[in-house]
Amino acid sequence: MIKFEHILLGLFAQRPWSGYDLKKWLTEGGKFFRSNADQSQIYRLLARMEGNGWITHTVDPREKRPDAKVYSMTERGRAELLEWASSPYVPPARFQDPDFLVRFVFGGIVDPVALRTLLDTELAARRDQVARHRGRDRTPRFVDAIPEVDVDRARLLLELSHIRGMSEIDAWITWLEEMRVALDAAKVTTPPVAPPPSP
Template sequence: MDGPGRFVGYRVTLPQVYRTLGKLVERGLVEFEVEAREGKPDAKVDRLTVDGRQTLLDWAHSPYEPAPRPMNPDFMMRFLLAGALGRELAVEVLRTELDYRREQVRTPTRIDELSGALAPIDDIDSGWAAQVMRAAHEQGRASTAAYIGWLEVTLADFENRPHA
């Protein structure tokens, strides 16, 4: 997870991985075997069970519901895992995410109303706080615009790519 996957947006530690694998084993979705390796510690190899495979397929084919927060790591996991199962799934997830984000930016944000609603605190200059909030809001809008651009380009690429 510290290698090429670090840009995917999901940071996990090995203890989290092992805890999750243990839970999946308990639920009968994953099984493992220990492979002896000469001159090295034995390796534990985890594999999906038949039920685990079906659960993954059911999830991959279930409707994708975007989260309100743009660039949510759950999108990337759905895109990576469901999308790896086929072009149609990848395109469907991309299209759903893109439609949601386009609608999201169509809805005007009244940042002045939001900053005006800040509860006054003696040490806070409300004018300055409003400037900081506007700057943060603009950073979010710019990031979302770039994200929408990536979604558009990737969707077009996937839709126009010849089937393998």
């Protein structure tokens, strides 16, 4: 499971950030990685990360505004980020999980084989999910439902929700396949080498 610290370390790998700039990025471009991160939470986390020796700060004097702390990554932070980035990816039950997305977006810090393995692992997990669950009996069963439950409407809503879920996971699989082709074509990823067949 992705920790907020790893998202921030991935950002610090690219450049120094102030707490204000991190909040702005998380509210705009990063909202799919971490939602509802308030400013005080970010500053508490930055203090903890600095206490761990992962980041350090300098003070940037601002005219007619409060001075800003600008944080940058240390060698210990770099080691922590690389350890997380190279750790095995275990696909969660829910697709489109932030752990995959963060690993994918920050995939420039891992080697090409690891990036391709990440894509292959997620793709295999989602194909397997579809194969195991697509044809299952989805008949909802209502036993002693409360009087307010409109059973026919509840059945319809469950089915419509399922149809939406099917289209979303199918689109996710298509996107993963497209990413694999595009990154291989750009020579960004390297397919893992298959072991030779047994004699």
